[in-house]
């Protein structure tokens with residue numbers, strides 16, 4: 114085989130794998146949304162846009178959409194702000210810094226199930242650490258998963274706890290790329306630490322930050338496991354977002370077409386959001 | 400404008416001492432160059448004056464004010480960095496104005512200063528550009544301008560020309576000299592390049608391994624190097640350093656015998672090092688001249704540098720341009736005692752009491 118043929122065969126192989134593993138499932142999922150289907154074995158029936166019309170006309174869809182935005186924005190804002198804050202702290206020189214830096218990534222390394230079970234254990238009604246602390250402080254007990262507001266706060270809290278280390282680590286790595294002479298020049302120019310953050314750190318790390326926020330946003334918008342394991346979307350739909358709704362529709366209500374329609378809409382919303390995001394924050398400017 | 404005073408300024412990183420007690424009084428408007436090989440502590444000393452490096456012991460005064468424990472911003476200094484350290488996301492105008500804006504200066508006054516600095520440095524056409532759209536020389540001008548607009552008590556420059564190519568370096572060197580004449584502010588300039596030091600400085604402070612070796616005007620350190628290190632470091636082409644032993648009023652270096660300068664007292668048999676500048680070797684037929692066998696010739700244009708041997712001693716000899724010399728030529732050379740430097744081999748200390756006299760030295 115000539116080298117050209119080798120290259121093309123690899124290219125073809127790559128495209129084939131991509132098609133098989135990514136494009137095909139997406140096409141299949143999207144196509145499902147145009148059929149009425151109550152199980153994967155029965156014969157599907159073409160219904161056009163009926164599934165969309167039916168889902169969009171239900172208020173649970175809109176509730177899930179709003180919940181999704183609350184969850185995504187809430188987790189992203191806290192992750193990014195806390196993540197940057199921790200990164201700035203870990204970037205200082207202090208004894209034992211390397212150990213603390215290593216430990217800080219820990220929550221990110223734990224499997225979601227472990228994190229969720231740990232949290233459930235911590236807020237257990239009788240033996241939970243947090244329960245005890247709150248009681249000791251004389252505060253009223255928190256209905257972690259029973260009250261709608263607290264349930265949303267709980268899923269956001271656990272998610273932030275799990276994924277803030279990702280932001281911290283990425284940002285910390287990026288901080289090392291800023292030449293120290295820029296900070297020194299700024300010190301001579303009369304800035305304080307806060308001014309240096311806004312005039313040097315933030316503009317220098319804007320491209321990285323743009324990517325971090327985008328990655329986190331896409332992940333959080335589609336995040337399924339944490340919510341499912343913590344609340345399964347409850348109580349009464351308070352933490353149910355589009356991914357949960359889609360799953361429940363398809364596998365709880367045996368409405369596969371409806372579930373596929375929700376997933377497709379979610380995919381479309383995310384695509385548009387990413388497109389707008391890149392228009393607002395282009396990567397190639399300083 | 401102000402004088403700067405360093406008293407026993409010392410820097411230790413844990414157990415390693417980077418700078419061992421520097422004492423220096425810089426007069427108002429003086430241009431002082433810190434010179435020495437890489438790692439000798441020049442930058443550390445400069446950064447202690449700037450406040451970017453904590454001073455382990457000792458004090459720094461600027462304009463009669465003890466600034467030892469003050470932040471860089473409270474010292475009224477301006478600094479130029481080797482890698483320029485321009486703010487990449489700000490325009491040139493904003494780069495120049497930033498230090499003034501942070502000090503809440505009046506907008507009109509900022510504009511006046513930025514305009515005047517940009518005229519002085521020829522930056523007018525670039526004010527709206529970003530740093531990465533400029534060449535190295537232009538970026539270095541912006542860095543100078545950023546210091547200039549501040550109108551500080553003292554300018555601190557850390558190897559500002561090291562990132563430029565040779566030609567540009569010479570041009571910027573002249574520009575810095577002109578700038579110093581125009582603004583008259585005290586300057587401390589760090590470099591490892593002795594030519595830069597010789598051409599720019601009012602006074603040079605030479606360092607080695609964190610110790611000050613000598614402080615003096617360029618020609619002073621050239622004519623009277625305080626020790627072997629300075630003798631070898633200052634001057635281009637380098638001074639010839641020849642080991643020998645004192646024998647009566649002469650020094651014996653193998654087969655070569657050279658008369659001791661009158662101002663040198665040295666015990667019989669002491670091990671010394673003779674310092675002979677290449678341009679101080681006399682090339683002329685005369686009684687007592689020794690044959691110098693040329694092996695390498697470097698034509699420098701105005702001058703000719705010959706490398707070869709006399710009585711088994713390797714020597715560099717610099718003379719007026721001579722086209723006729725070739726490999727194997729033998730030249731008559733002689734050494735005038737009043738042009739010789741003598742150092743004690745063991746300590747490197749200078750033994751001449753007066754200076755090696757300045758004669759009609761060809762321009763170095």
Ligand SMILES: Nc1ncnc2c1ncn2[C@@H]1O[C@H](COP(=O)(O)OP(=O)(O)O)[C@@H](O)[C@H]1O
Nearest residue numbers: 412415417435436437438439440441442443444
């Ligand atoms: N943060 C540091 N920790 C330990 N040693 C340092 C540190 N910074 C500089 N040094 C040491 O101090 C000495 C002087 O450095 P420096 O002032 O940068 O030299 P130069 O004359 O090349 O500017 C060097 O030997 C260097 O290794």
Ligand SMILES: [Mg+2]
Nearest residue numbers: 441442443558
């Ligand atoms: Mg240095």
